[in-house]
Each structure stands twice: as C-alpha cells, then as structure tokens.
Amino acid sequence: MRLLIVEDEPDFLRTLAQSLREEGYAVDTAGDGEDGLYKAVEVNYDAIILDVMLPEFDGFELLRRLRKTKTTPVLMLTARVKVNDRIHGLDTGADDYLAKPVDLNELAARVRALIRRANGNASPLVTIGGVEVDTAARTATLHGEPVVLTAREYSLLEFLVQRRAKIVTRTQLYEHLHDENDSPLSNLVDVHVFNLRKKLGADFIVTHRGQGYSVGL
Amino acid sequence: MNWFPHSLRWRIQLWHGLLLLVVIVAFCFASYRLQREETIRHADGELDLRLTALTNALQQGGRQAQGGGPPNPAQDGAPGEPPPPGAPAPGGPPTLPRSFQSAELTSLFDLKDPNPFYYVVWSRRGEVLGGADADFDRIPRPATEHRGLTRITRDRPGVRELYVVTPPGECLLVGRSVRPIDRELNHTLLRFIALGSAVLGLGWAGGWWLSSRAIRPIADISHAATRIATGQLSERIHTDEGAGELGELARVLNDTFARLEAAFAEQARFTSDAAHELRTPVSVILAQTQLALSRPRSSAEYVETIETVQRSAQRMQGLMESLLTLACLDAHSEPLQRQPCDLAVLAVEHLDLIRPLAQERGIPLHADCLPAVGGVDPDRIGQILDNLLTNAVKYSRPGDEVRVNTATENGSVIVRIADNGPGIAPEHLPHLFERFYRADRSRNRSTGGAGLGLAICKSLAEAHGGTIGVESEVGSGTVFTVKIPTGTAR
Numbered sequence: 001m002r003l004l005i006v007e008d009e010p011d012f013l014r015t016l017a018q019s020l021r022e023e024g025y026a027v028d029t030a031g032d033g034e035d036g037l038y039k040a041v042e043v044n045y046d047a048i049i050l051d052v053m054l055p056e057f058d059g060f061e062l063l064r065r066l067r068k069t070k071t072t073p074v075l076m077l078t079a080r081v082k083v084n085d086r087i088h089g090l091d092t093g094a095d096d097y098l099a100k101p102v103d104l105n106e107l108a109a110r111v112r113a114l115i116r117r118a119n120g121n122a123s124p125l126v127t128i129g130g131v132e133v134d135t136a137a138r139t140a141t142l143h144g145e146p147v148v149l150t151a152r153e154y155s156l157l158e159f160l161v162q163r164r165a166k167i168v169t170r171t172q173l174y175e176h177l178h179d180e181n182d183s184p185l186s187n188l189v190d191v192h193v194f195n196l197r198k199k200l201g202a203d204f205i206v207t208h209r210g211q212g213y214s215v216g217l
Numbered sequence: 218m219n220w221f222p223h224s225l226r227w228r229i230q231l232w233h234g235l236l237l238l239v240v241i242v243a244f245c246f247a248s249y250r251l252q253r254e255e256t257i258r259h260a261d262g263e264l265d266l267r268l269t270a271l272t273n274a275l276q277q278g279g280r281q282a283q284g285g286g287p288p289n290p291a292q293d294g295a296p297g298e299p300p301p302p303g304a305p306a307p308g309g310p311p312t313l314p315r316s317f318q319s320a321e322l323t324s325l326f327d328l329k330d331p332n333p334f335y336y337v338v339w340s341r342r343g344e345v346l347g348g349a350d351a352d353f354d355r356i357p358r359p360a361t362e363h364r365g366l367t368r369i370t371r372d373r374p375g376v377r378e379l380y381v382v383t384p385p386g387e388c389l390l391v392g393r394s395v396r397p398i399d400r401e402l403n404h405t406l407l408r409f410i411a412l413g414s415a416v417l418g419l420g421w422a423g424g425w426w427l428s429s430r431a432i433r434p435i436a437d438i439s440h441a442a443t444r445i446a447t448g449q450l451s452e453r454i455h456t457d458e459g460a461g462e463l464g465e466l467a468r469v470l471n472d473t474f475a476r477l478e479a480a481f482a483e484q485a486r487f488t489s490d491a492a493h494e495l496r497t498p499v500s501v502i503l504a505q506t507q508l509a510l511s512r513p514r515s516s517a518e519y520v521e522t523i524e525t526v527q528r529s530a531q532r533m534q535g536l537m538e539s540l541l542t543l544a545c546l547d548a549h550s551e552p553l554q555r556q557p558c559d560l561a562v563l564a565v566e567h568l569d570l571i572r573p574l575a576q577e578r579g580i581p582l583h584a585d586c587l588p589a590v591g592g593v594d595p596d597r598i599g600q601i602l603d604n605l606l607t608n609a610v611k612y613s614r615p616g617d618e619v620r621v622n623t624a625t626e627n628g629s630v631i632v633r634i635a636d637n638g639p640g641i642a643p644e645h646l647p648h649l650f651e652r653f654y655r656a657d658r659s660r661n662r663s664t665g666g667a668g669l670g671l672a673i674c675k676s677l678a679e680a681h682g683g684t685i686g687v688e689s690e691v692g693s694g695t696v697f698t699v700k701i702p703t704g705t706a707r
Contacts, residue, residue: 011501011505012501012504015501015525022508022511079493079500100497100500101500101503102503102504104504104507
C-alpha cells in the first residue's frame with residue numbers, strides 16, 4: 001500500500017511518514033501544493049493525507065484539481081477545526097477529515113478504513129479459501145493457524161487480497177509496495193510471491209502469464 | 218431627592234404639570250382680577266350715577282328754598298355757598314328738600330329692587346337730613362375734611378359706598394350691598410377653577426402622550442443596548458426617527474455597536490489564530506512523542522525526537538514572546554523609555570547584527586545613513602529594525618541587496634529598509650500589518666514565523682506616535698518606511 005502525505009511543516013511531515021512506514025506503508029511526501037498535486041496525479045496512491053494550509057496553493061485547491069482526473073481516497077488533515085471547514089473539505093471531495101493534533105493510531109486506523117472502503121470491502125476480515133487476512137491487525141492465518149509474514153510479504157498479500165478476483169500487474173505491485181526513495185530490483189516481487197506461496201499454499205496466488213497475479217479469481 | 222421620580226418620563230411630566238399649573242393659575246387669577254375690577258367699576262358707575270342725581274337734587278332743593286333769589290351770604294355757611302337744605306323749615310327737624318321726592322330719584326332708589334341702593338344726606342352740622350333705606354341713621358357719617366366735588370368710595374362690611382362732601386359741608390352718600398356682587402364673583406372664580414382644572418387635566422394628558430412619544434425611541438435604544446450588553450452583539454437599534462436628535466443618537470450608537478462588534482470579532486479571530494499557531498507545534502510534539510514511545514528506539518532516534526520537540530517548544534516560545542509584546546503594547550503597560558538617540562547609529566548597529574545571516578544567504582548589506590536624532594526608545598526601535606532587516610534578508614534571493622537609509626524629513630526621523638528581492642503582490646499589501654497575516658498562505662513553513670512580526674513593528678511605531686508603511690513591486694523589491702515624529706521627544 002502506498003501513501004502520499006502533503007504537509008508543509010517538515011517535522012510533522014517526517015513524523016507522520018515514519019509512523020505510517022512503521023505501519024507497513026510505502027510513503028511518499030510532498031512539502032507544498034504544487035509538488036503534492038504533481039505526485040498525486042502521476043502515481044496511483046492507495047490514499048493521500050493532505051494538509052489544508054500549504055504553500056503555492058492550499059489543500060482544497062489541490063483536491064479540486066486532483067478530483068478532475070483521480071478518485072484516490074483523500075484524508076484531509078488540518079489545524080482548522082471549524083465545522084464549516086470540515087464541510088467544505090468533504091464537499092470538495094475529501095473522504096475523511098482529521099483535526100490536528102492527531103493521534104497516530106487513529107490516523108492509521110482511518111487510513112486503513114479509507115483503503116478498505118475504496119476497494120469495496122466493508123469488513124477488515126477477508127477470507128479466501130483457507131486463508132484469512134485481518135487488515136486491521138495486519139495478520140494472516142491458514143486454516144486457523146497464524147502465518148508469520150515479513151512486512152513486505154504482508155503488504156503484497158494485503159494488496160492482492162484487497163483486489164481479490166482481479167488481476168494485479170507486476171507494475172502495480174511494484175508501484176504500490178515501494179515508495180519514491182526505494183529502487184529495488186524488479187524481480188523482488190517474484191521473490192515475495194514465491195515466499196507467500198510457500199507459506200500459504202502453492203495455488204493461493206495464481207499467475208496469469210504476461211498479465212500478472214490474482215487471488216480468489 | 219429620594220422622593221423625586223427617577224423615570225425621565227415622570228420627571229418631564231412633573232415639570233410639565235407644574236409649569237402648566239403655574240400658567241393656568243396666573244391666567245385665572247389675572248382674569249378673575251380683571252373681571253372683579255370690571256364688576257366693581259360697573260357698580261361704582263351705578264353709585265356715581267345716583268350720587269350725581271342726589272347732588273343735583275340737593276342743588277335744586279337749595280334753589281327752591283331761596284325762591285330763585287340770590288344766595289344768602291349771612292347763613293352759617295361760607296360766603297357764596299348755597300343755603301342749607303332744610304332751611305325752609307327752621308325750628309323743626311331738618312328734612313330733605315322736596316326735590317328728593319322726584320320720580321327720577323324714586324326710580325333710582327327703588328326699594329323693590331332685589332339689591333336696592335340707599336342714600337343718606339347729612340346737613341352741614343352733621344345731622345342726618347334723610348335718606349332712602351330702612352336704617353340710614355345708623356350709617357356712620359364719613360369724615361368731611363375733603364370738601365369739594367371729589368367723590369370718595371369707602372368699603373364697609375358687606376357694602377360699598379360713594380360719598381361726596383359739598384363745598385358748604387353737606388354730605389351725600391350712596392351705597393349698595395356688595396353681597397350679590399361677591400356671590401357673582403365667587404361663581405366666576407369657581408368657573409375659572411373648573412375651567413383651569415379641565416385645561417390642566419387636558420394639558421397633562423397631552424403632555425403624557427407627548428412624553429410617551431418622545432420617550433419611545435429612548436426605550437427602543439435602551440432595550441437594544443440591554444440586548445447588546447447580554448452578548449447579542451449583532452443587535453441594532455431599529456428606529457424610524459429618520460432625522461432629529463434621537464435618530465442621530467441611534468445612528469451614533471449603532472455605529473458604536475458596529476465598531477464594538479468588529480472589535481470583538483477581531484479579538485475572537487486573534488485568539489483563534491493564536492490557538493491555531495500553537496496547535497501546530499503541539500501537534501508535532503504529540504505526534505513525535507507518541508511515535509517515539511510506540512516501540513523501543515535507538516538512541517539516535519531518541520535524540521532526533523528530542524530535537525524535534527525542542528524546535529517546536531522554541532517555536533511556541535517565539536509565539537508567546539510575540540503575543541506578550543503585542544499584549545503589552547495594546548495595554549500600554551510598559552511605557553517607552555524615550556531618550557535622544559541617533560537612528561543612523563542604531564541602524565548600523567542592527568545591520569551588523571544581521572550580517573552573519575546575510576552573509577550565509579549571500580545577500581550584501583548597504584547602509585546610507587544621515588544623522589537622524591529623535592527622542593525614541595532605542596530598544597523598541599531596535600526591535601522594528603531587527604524585524605524588518607530579518608524579513609528583508611529572509612525573503613530575498615541570493616545576490617539581492619538590502620539597503621538601509623536614515624534621514625530627517627519634515628520634523629520626523631525616517632528609516633527606510635529597501636531590498637530588491639521578489640517583492641510582495643499588491644493584494645497582500647493592505648493586510649501586511651494585520652496580526653497573523655502571512656502573504657504566504659502557509660503558516661507552517663520552517664522559514665516563517667507566525668505572521669506577527671510586522672504587526673509588532675506597526676504597534677511599536679504607533680507607540681512612538683509614528684507610522685510604518687510599505688511600497689512593493691513584484692520582481693523589483695520592497696521598501697519599508699518607518700517615520701517617527703521628533704516633536705514627541707520628551
């Protein structure tokens with residue numbers, strides 16, 4: 001899962017990014033409206049965390065321009081707490097609203113919920129065959145037995161599970177598992193898929209030659 | 218004056234009533250007096266008419282007694298005086314001449330009249346010769362010193378009399394009871410009292426109506442002011458008095474209320490902005506500490522966390538200092554320490570303070586300072602210089618220049634701080650000195666403060682009785698001008 005955080009206060013940006021990376025997300029950052037909009041349009045993020053007060057142009061403006069081309073879930077983050085601001089943000093196309101100071105756990109939970117809903121999943125528990133994935137606890141079980149996964153492996157699993165019954169390309173996987181600062185070898189995806197098959201069963205992840213992977217198809 | 222009503226309406230009513238009462242009483246009294254005098258004059262006219270008839274009768278009687286011959290000077294009167302009446306009957310009791318029996322006199326002294334006239338005639342010796350009345354003998358004879366034809370009135374209880382003493386000494390008196398006249402005058406007086414009371418009542422009612430009308434806008438104003446006092450600041454006085462003193466008052470009050478509301482709104486905005494400014498560093502501290510505590514960290518990570526917290530705390534400290542400075546300036550709680558001071562020297566000193574930052578950013582500094590001596594508080598002016606110089610250096614691009622010049626112009630000392638940096642867009646210029654206003658919409662950037670620096674400069678300049686102004690053109694630079702009148706030096 002890949003996120004974009006647009007926030008102009010460097011300390012706050014760094015803290016949020018670190019916190020969400022520790023939650024297993026690939027996180028990109030932007031310090032002003034222009035940079036933020038560029039990245040938001042160029043990359044297919046799973047969710048965007050957007051501050052309202054930004055240099056160049058503010059969060060509302062960024063959102064308005066983004067919504068012309070993209071439906072990426074957006075969580076507005078701001079020190080403005082007036083009801084009118086919240087209404088304005090939501091009406092401009094924001095999916096959620098959170099006032100500063102934020103609780104990092106709440107932020108993480110809201111981001112999880114955003115991503116889940118954006119993929120059309122109402123429940124955090126997804127069961128496919130004998131595999132059950134708890135996207136809230138970030139755990140997976142096989143026939144009721146806990147399976148130990150690395151952070152990357154879990155991220156890949158969650159991405160596939162959120163888009164179950166759909167073919168996910170290698171490029172998509174690559175894009176959503178790494179942030180802008182990573183430059184991993186492209187065959188790392190294959191390694192993670194191989195490892196997941198070892199842990200969850202060989203036929204859990206189906207390879208579609210020349211197209212990509214899928215689960216539960 | 219506790220008994221005095223406090224209601225304005227009642228006071229107006231009371232004074233109005235008193236004035237009305239005085240006017241009506243004076244009017245009635247004057248009218249009554251006139252009426253009374255007229256009545257008495259009329260009564261006196263009647264008496265006079267009858268006294269004339271009596272005098273004529275007496276003279277006639279005198280001539281009849283002499284048989285038309287010349288007057289007898291040997292009588293006991295003075296020479297040339299007519300003979301005394303009653304002379305034709307010497308020896309007998311003196312009586313009135315026959316001329317008093319004339320039809321004219323009889324009709325004039327008609328006893329059947331409801332208020333008859335009476336008369337008495339006294340001889341030269343003071344004996345009662347006769348009269349028309351039941352008991353004329355009991356009427357006292359008036360003093361007879363004033364001989365001649367002067368007619369004299371006299372009042373006795375219940376009667377008014379007119380008498381004359383003829384030159385020889387006979388005394389003629391006509392009188393009439395004044396009781397009916399008094400009765401009539403009493404009636405007149407009662408009528409006046411009734412009429413006056415009616416007019417007073419009407420006037421009072423009219424006054425009440427008028428004062429009610431006059432007071433109503435005041436009541437409106439009072440109600441509106443009460444509602445405003447309870448916090449409904451958007452309340453206004455609704456008065457249809459377009460013109461007039463109360464309309465004017467209402468307009469003045471409405472203007473005042475509007476300014477009050479604006480001041481409250483400004484205050485609320487200021488407080489909310491201040492809270493907002495504090496919220497950002499607090500958010501950083503809370504998030505950073507929560508993150509650091511969420512799992513065991515390396516000491517390098519802890520150091521980073523502590524540094525972040527320190528930066529945020531420093532930012533809050535800066536904000537608090539700025540807010541305190543503004544609060545002090547607003548409250549005038551710290552008087553200026555004015556002393557004669559050369560702004561050229563001050564400017565160069567503060568230019569040297571900023572030099573390290575300017576060198577770091579590659580911005581040359583230039584000073585072009587003429588002596589400019591004025592009575593100012595050097596610390597406060599130094600604060601202005603620091604703020605303006607820091608802004609100039611901070612917002613200029615490497616290679617831009619910052620210039621300071623000082624001068625004395627038209628009784629003011631002037632400091633100009635000019636840069637040829639990026640300039641400020643015209644839409645920001647009018648708001649530049651507002652509190653928490655930042656030309657850059659972002660308040661959180663690491664380069665910027667809270668947007669209070671220029672507001673503080675403005676308050677400081679105004680505390681000196683001076684002004685601060687800005688001229689700027691995008692692309693060619695910005696000039697800040699501080700002007701402090703030297704006349705205020707003490």
